[in-house]
Amino acid sequence: MSDLSLNPSTSAAAWKSLRNSVWNSPAVRKILVLALLALTWELAARFNAKPILFPSFVETMTALWQAITTENLLQASWVSMSVLLKGYAIALALALVLVSLAVASRFVRELLQTLISMFNPLPAIALLPVAMLWFGLGEKSLLVVLVHAVLWPFALAALTGFDSVPETQRLVGRNYGLRGPSYVARILIPAALPSILYGLKIAWAFAWRTLIAAELVFGVSSSNGGLGWFIFRNRNELFTDKVFAGLAMVIIIGLAVEGIVFRIIESVTVRRWGMQR
Numbered sequence: 001m002s003d004l005s006l007n008p009s010t011s012a013a014a015w016k017s018l019r020n021s022v023w024n025s026p027a028v029r030k031i032l033v034l035a036l037l038a039l040t041w042e043l044a045a046r047f048n049a050k051p052i053l054f055p056s057f058v059e060t061m062t063a064l065w066q067a068i069t070t071e072n073l074l075q076a077s078w079v080s081m082s083v084l085l086k087g088y089a090i091a092l093a094l095a096l097v098l099v100s101l102a103v104a105s106r107f108v109r110e111l112l113q114t115l116i117s118m119f120n121p122l123p124a125i126a127l128l129p130v131a132m133l134w135f136g137l138g139e140k141s142l143l144v145v146l147v148h149a150v151l152w153p154f155a156l157a158a159l160t161g162f163d164s165v166p167e168t169q170r171l172v173g174r175n176y177g178l179r180g181p182s183y184v185a186r187i188l189i190p191a192a193l194p195s196i197l198y199g200l201k202i203a204w205a206f207a208w209r210t211l212i213a214a215e216l217v218f219g220v221s222s223s224n225g226g227l228g229w230f231i232f233r234n235r236n237e238l239f240t241d242k243v244f245a246g247l248a249m250v251i252i253i254g255l256a257v258e259g260i261v262f263r264i265i266e267s268v269t270v271r272r273w274g275m276q277r
Contacts, residue, residue, distance in 0.1 A: 003096050030259070055241040064245035071242075073230060077249055080226035083139055084096060084211050087146025088204070094147070095155040100184045103162055122212040124149035142214055150203040157199025161192030168184040193269055201262055205254070212250055 032172035038057045045056035055063070067073035102109040124145050131141035140155025165188055189196065225233070231246035 029098070050241055052238065055244050059241045060244040060248055063239075065240035067230070067242055067245050067249075071230075073227075073249060076225055076230045077227050077253060080211055080215065080228065081253070083142050084146060085209055085227065086139075087143045087211075088150055088207050090143065091147040091150035091203070091207075092154060092200075092259025095151050095158060099155055099158045099162060099180065101190065102159060103184065106178070109159075112155060112159065113130065116152050116159075120152040120156060122148075124206065125213045125217075128212055128214055142211065145210055145214050146207050149206040153206055154199040155202040157195050157202065158192065161199070162188045164195065166193040197262070197266060197269070201258070204257060204262075208250070208254060208257075 042057040045051075045054050045059075048054050051059060055186045064073070098112050101114045127145055127148055128141070131144040135144060155196070169187055169191050173183050178186055211226070212228040212231075215226045216232045227246060227249060231243055234240075234242035234246065
């Protein structure tokens with residue numbers, strides 16, 4: 001027969017090529033990892049047989065769906081996300097201003113490096129009592145804590161990235177007469193973008209976990225309970241499956257931001273420019 005589709009060797013090669021293409025897909029590998037973790041979770045919960053302490057994956061997903069449909073879990077998640085985005089944006093703007101000034105002034109550089117050394121190791125949640133004392137119980141206190149969580153790690157990553165820009169690129173910018181903000185925007189930021197994106201990821205992770213921890217302590221922001229408050233309230237009522245559902249929502253949002261938002265940014269910038277594999 002002349003039909004290649006009936007040739008066993010051709011079919012085997014096509015199947016191998018399809019298998020390799022599927023396996024080499026990062027999305028497929030991530031789905032397999034998540035499925036394996038879910039299976040391990042389910043088996044461990046069934047072996048433990050204590051739902052009040054450790055609900056199964058199926059019970060948690062059921063509670064998550066019920067919380068979304070009947071208890072406004074999505075609204076609580078958006079309350080948390082809206083506060084986080086405000087604090088994240090404020091901190092990024094402050095960090096970029098400080099780092100830009102540090103590039104132009106040795107004094108500001110020493111000042112910024114000293115502040116980073118002082119405050120970067122300080123857990124943001126440790127500032128919560130002071131923030132509550134100064135700004136009361138509400139969004140302002142959350143923003144203070146979030147700005148602290150984001151500002152220092154991102155400033156450190158951005159400053160490191162700026163320092164790693166080759167001198168030849170710096171000279172090109174100066175030869176074109178670029179100074180001040182235009183020099184930073186057109187030369188330093190594009191050249192240091194991998195480090196900046198890394199700093200954005202680290203700052204996002206710090207901000208997200210700090211926000212949830214802060215909401216677990218005093219929870220209410222602008223008269224609306226956030227995701228951390230949802231977890232805290234259900235823990236007090238011993239609804240362990242809903243507690244795990246809230247934790248699952250925290251993980252889902254984290255995976256979505258990391259796997260979608262930052263991946264899109266990377267694909268249209270550093271990956272497209274050949275700066276990162």
